[in-house]
Each structure stands twice: as C-alpha cells, then as structure tokens.
Amino acid sequence: MLAALQGPRVKMSKGQEIVYEGQSQHAAYLLHEGWVCSYKLLQDGRRQTIDIQIPGDFLGLRSVLLRTSDHSFVTLTDVEVSRIRTQTIWETFRSAPNLALALLWAASRDEAIVVEHLVSIGRRDPFSRTAHFLLELGARMKLVGYGTASGYECPLSQSVLADALGITAIHLNRVLRQLREANLLVFRKGRVTFLDKGKLVELTGFDPDYLDWDKPVFTSGSAWKSG
Amino acid sequence: MLAALQGPRVKMSKGQEIVYEGQSQHAAYLLHEGWVCSYKLLQDGRRQTIDIQIPGDFLGLRSVLLRTSDHSFVTLTDVEVSRIRTQTIWETFRSAPNLALALLWAASRDEAIVVEHLVSIGRRDPFSRTAHFLLELGARMKLVGYGTASGYECPLSQSVLADALGITAIHLNRVLRQLREANLLVFRKGRVTFLDKGKLVELTGFDPDYLDWDKPVFTSGSAWKSG
DNA sequence: CGCGCTCTTGACTAGGGTCAAGTGCAGTGG
C-alpha cells in the first residue's frame, strides 16, 4: 500500500541537506537506507539536533501541513530515500483512510520521541541522558530489524550525538568514558554495545512503550474502519 | 463548525489532573478559559513541563492517535474545557475534511512549539531561554486576543515556569531579576511586562513564524478542497 | 495570630563548558 505513495528511490551521499529550513513547497520523504538527522540552527551557529532518523522513518511528515518547514535535515551517511508528494498525501486521506492514519500514527510517534528528548535534556543529567538516548536508538533499530538486544551499528559522530543531547562533544566524550568504565555500554568504531542493559534501563528509567504502541486506531473499532 | 465536535463545557478548579499519563480510552479537550500545563514525571519525582496551554489550545490531540497518553495535564488556574470524543474526531475526518485538517494543523503547531522548546533547552542559556519563552507566550496570548504587545497576564508560578525551562526555581528567580535589572522585562504579580521588546527579540532570535503560519492547506489548492 | 504558600537572597559547591594540546587513523600523493 505504501508503495503507491512513493516516487522512485533516490540515492544521496553523506553530508547533503534534504529540506532547508524555511523552504516552501517541499515534500516529505521516506528513508530506506542510511541515517539522517533533523536539526535547527541558532543565529550564532550553534546547532540543536531534534532527532535522528533511521531506515523506515519519515522525513518532514509534519511540515507537509505547514507552508514552510521549520527545521532542516542532513544525511549522516549515504542514504536512499523516496519522495512523497504533498498532493499525494492529501489524496490518500480520501482514498485510503487507513493508510492516512498510519501516516498520522507515524507523525505522532515522532512527536512522542521529541517529547522524550525534551524531558531528557530538561531533567536528566548528561550521564543518564546519553544512556537513555542510546537505549532508545537501540530499541528503534531493533524494531526495524537492525541490531540485536546487545548492540547495533551506529554511524553517529560524537559531535552529532552531542548536539542531540544538548552537551558539548568534549563532555560527551567524558560521559562515554564513564559509561565504558562502569561496564554499562561501549560506543566505539560506529557501534554501540550494551554491557549491562538491565542496569542501564534501571538507571535511566527507559520505557520503550512510546516507540511501539500497538497501532490503536486499527484495533479499537474507529469510524474509519467502516468507512 | 468546531462547536459540533464538542461536548458541553465543564468547569474545573485549579490543581486538577485532566489526562493521567498511561491512562487509556481518554478524549481530547478544548481549553476555553484558564491555563493548563502538560508535563512528564521522572521516577525520582522531578518534573519536566512539555508546554503550557492557554485558551484556544487543544489538550491531548496527539494522544488521540495512541492507545495511551504519554504525558499528563494539570490545571494551573480554574479552567473551562469541553470534551471531544475520539470517535467524533474520526467521523470528522470523513464528514468535514477541512475541519479535520484544522485539527491536524493545530497538532502540527503544537509540535513546532515543542521543537522550539527542545532547541531552547538544549542550546540557549537560561537568560535568553527565559526571555524567549515569555516572548513566545506573549505572542500566543496576543493571537487569541489576550494581552497586548507590551505585556500580558501570566498566572504561572515560578516553579512551574522553571520546570518548563529546565532550570531550578531558584535560578529562574535570579534570571528574572537580571531581566528586570537590564530593563528588558518584568514578571511580577502574575503579569509579564515587556520593557524593551526590540532588544529582547534581538537577544533571543525570537521569530514567531512557527506560531501563526497562514494555514497552508487551505490556501494551496489541496485535493481536499475539491472533495 | 499563625500556618503555609511563593518568592527572594546569600554562601557554597560541583558539574559541565572552554581552551589547548595531543593521539590515532584513513586517504593522498610523492
């Protein structure tokens, strides 16, 4: 079903912008391969990463509703995306409401992730914030079939990760060392390895519920089903 | 149009929970009078405020898509809300697509606000973060007809505001003093007064675009219009 | 009058930012 929405697959190399902040008339994208990050820039050039997108995630779904996108995307690795035209999405709402709901569900999930990051940055210290974020990414990777319970490939540089966590790259480095020396997790050579997942979960209060609810709208007898 | 969606207006007093985190089968609400805040709790009892809701805002729109709500709401003042049943929302998507799009638009705007808070907490220092937040609230108040360019009634306690900003109430107090002594703004006795809005905007890089886009879907000839 | 809020201020401390130097490694070119 999803296939009908998409344009052809396009390859992009590492370091490319996908949707410029403030750009109008853009589309949404579905990410098939590789990693992307969404971020905003401040006037002084400092950057805040909003979220990391991994294969299976949508890019810019929300901004379809707006005339302009309010943040930008960069590819963190070589990627493969397919474009979804705004027009197509609106048509989908009429012709395939269930599919449209799946899109809404995806958008909701994205927002739940952003909210979780907000809580992390606002109220968790850098140590558990880092651990929480890497646990979250691990859970997301596992949901789309990459990685295992004990680790996953993670092509993030420390400075990108630091921007996501709201700390400096230097301090992130120190935090990663602490995590390593506490035998909790190792992040090295593009790979995250969990050494003591139970303790990490306990320490951070990580609860993956917000990442994989059963899609409620399909299971709770909504008006759409009969439509 | 919106009236058809709503149940009867209900009054609630200050300090009441509206949607419990983790609660199932809840509805969304429209806030008519008073202020509400959405927040999440950590295990240790610390709190992160996600956003403040003012009259005209929806509560829990997003969580309609999910089986459970991922955060809670408390009333900050006496309020008046009306309930919007989940079922009714789905029906609206078929019967009044334009109205449904307005709901999506509201949800998108809410997310844009959350993203802006994320950027603030992650990369702005407490001083400009506080200023930015109070500017944003002022712009939102003005959009719904409360307050003026020079100030607005703001019934937030310092501890609630501090939770929203990701700093301690004590430090917020110091920041507010700095803002006062710099002749930028005064927050006292439930009222925010801007003394030098130009300088505040310059200092924080505040750009209200994300609060009041022209609703794009209604103006850009979407498939919905013809439907 | 006294209790319990929220707000205010000061003194102290530690966590995390900044600056600076250095390591390791992949890619390039002689």
Place this chain on the structure above:
DNA sequence: CCACTGCACTTGACCCTAGTCAAGAGCGCG
C-alpha cells in the same frame, strides 16, 4: 613504502554557571 594532511576522538587544566542548602520576607487564609 612512507611522509603529510585532515578529521574524529582523547585528555588535562581551568573557570564559570547553575544547582544545593539554608534562611528569611511577603502575603493570603483559616
């Protein structure tokens, strides 16, 4: 094959910001 360059990562030293602890002021309310 080995210098050279550039980038990401490490580590140390220093300092400042914001958290913590503690005490007190102002005020509404029973």
